[in-house]
Amino acid sequence: MSSPVSFLAVVHCLRTLSLVAVDLIRLVALAARPRAALVAENLFLRKQLALFQERKVRPRRAAATRWMMAALSQWFAWRNALVNGQADTLLRWHRQGFRLFWRGKSKTAGRPRLPNNLQALIREMAAENTTWGQERIADELPLKLGIRVSPRTVAKYLRRGGPVRAPDPKQRWLTFVHNHAKVIVACDFFVAITATFRTLYVFVSMDVGTRRLLHHNVTAHPTAEWTLPQFRETLPGDHAYRFVLHDRDSIFSQELDKAVAKLGVRVLRTPVRAPTANAFCERLGGSLRRECLDFLIPLNERHLRMIVKEWGIHYNRGRPHSSLGPGIPEPSQESVPASDHRHKLPAGYRVGKTPVLGGLHHEYHLVKEAA
Numbered sequence: 001m002s003s004p005v006s007f008l009a010v011v012h013c014l015r016t017l018s019l020v021a022v023d024l025i026r027l028v029a030l031a032a033r034p035r036a037a038l039v040a041e042n043l044f045l046r047k048q049l050a051l052f053q054e055r056k057v058r059p060r061r062a063a064a065t066r067w068m069m070a071a072l073s074q075w076f077a078w079r080n081a082l083v084n085g086q087a088d089t090l091l092r093w094h095r096q097g098f099r100l101f102w103r104g105k106s107k108t109a110g111r112p113r114l115p116n117n118l119q120a121l122i123r124e125m126a127a128e129n130t131t132w133g134q135e136r137i138a139d140e141l142p143l144k145l146g147i148r149v150s151p152r153t154v155a156k157y158l159r160r161g162g163p164v165r166a167p168d169p170k171q172r173w174l175t176f177v178h179n180h181a182k183v184i185v186a187c188d189f190f191v192a193i194t195a196t197f198r199t200l201y202v203f204v205s206m207d208v209g210t211r212r213l214l215h216h217n218v219t220a221h222p223t224a225e226w227t228l229p230q231f232r233e234t235l236p237g238d239h240a241y242r243f244v245l246h247d248r249d250s251i252f253s254q255e256l257d258k259a260v261a262k263l264g265v266r267v268l269r270t271p272v273r274a275p276t277a278n279a280f281c282e283r284l285g286g287s288l289r290r291e292c293l294d295f296l297i298p299l300n301e302r303h304l305r306m307i308v309k310e311w312g313i314h315y316n317r318g319r320p321h322s323s324l325g326p327g328i329p330e331p332s333q334e335s336v337p338a339s340d341h342r343h344k345l346p347a348g349y350r351v352g353k354t355p356v357l358g359g360l361h362h363e364y365h366l367v368k369e370a371a
Helices: 004-031 035-055 063-075 087-106 116-128 134-145 151-158 172-179 224-234 254-261 275-293 301-317
Strands: 184-193 199-207 212-219 243-246 266-269 349-356 361-368
Touching (some): 116 134, 116 361, 134 361, 184 224, 199 275, 199 301, 254 266, 275 301
Parallel strands (some): 243 266
Antiparallel strands (some): 199 212
């Protein structure tokens, strides 16, 4: 929707162009008149201008008048005919006209606009997935549909966006996590409230290297005895992990850490009041809330477990992760066919979509059209 300022500018341009067109028509009509009549009319008009000079009236000239006076001054000796104004003023109008002309000539065309169907698809993705931003949509398009569009281009059509601040890679702890990400398992508990205001706890564990959600479960009474079997589910006998990362919650007791260490890993406890030390799992919990639990109210423990299970499958197999390039932890789709144009679908394919969590999210993919 255009702003009031741009609307007034368009109205002003249209009014100026209409006045210029009227003056051009008058000029053509005057060119057909006898010369004696034109000379007499000019003298008559000069006498009227003399009255303004005697009264020292300074008229205000519209844009159309300035443009016509600057254009007509090229056909005759205008200095003797200029009575209401200074010569520098008319020269300034000339320079303004040249600046407008060369500004229009030197204006870059910019990137071509996206095709209308692609614009509609981007807006459809944003409308159908209320938690998706420009990065998510830009990641979804090349991974699922083979269409390459930058996040800034997506933001231009969504009228939103902004730079995302990346973490500082020089931090010692972050460097350690990056170097050992493929052998680190991060875990944490998150709180969910049911429709009857009952508090439930969601346990999640993830592979830091691939961002894959390894295991999740729900309980109303989180204890160390309940948590130990969750670690056993996360770390089977043939696992290749070396570290388990968790915070200093009382659930993760010393006895629990000793039992977990017997599974062939070393337990890393984050510093006190330092959630960023377990940032990957904290981000997982934030995504779980923003993309799922903030929009669905679980009825009971079983219902919450079903919700988290369906979202976990979508998280592993359908949700793009920017930290992976972008990529998907468990890609279920083969390589996207090549397209003739970066803004067009591959020939012979159309867009298919699968609703997730009752339509809260959608997974997009290519479907081969029938011959």
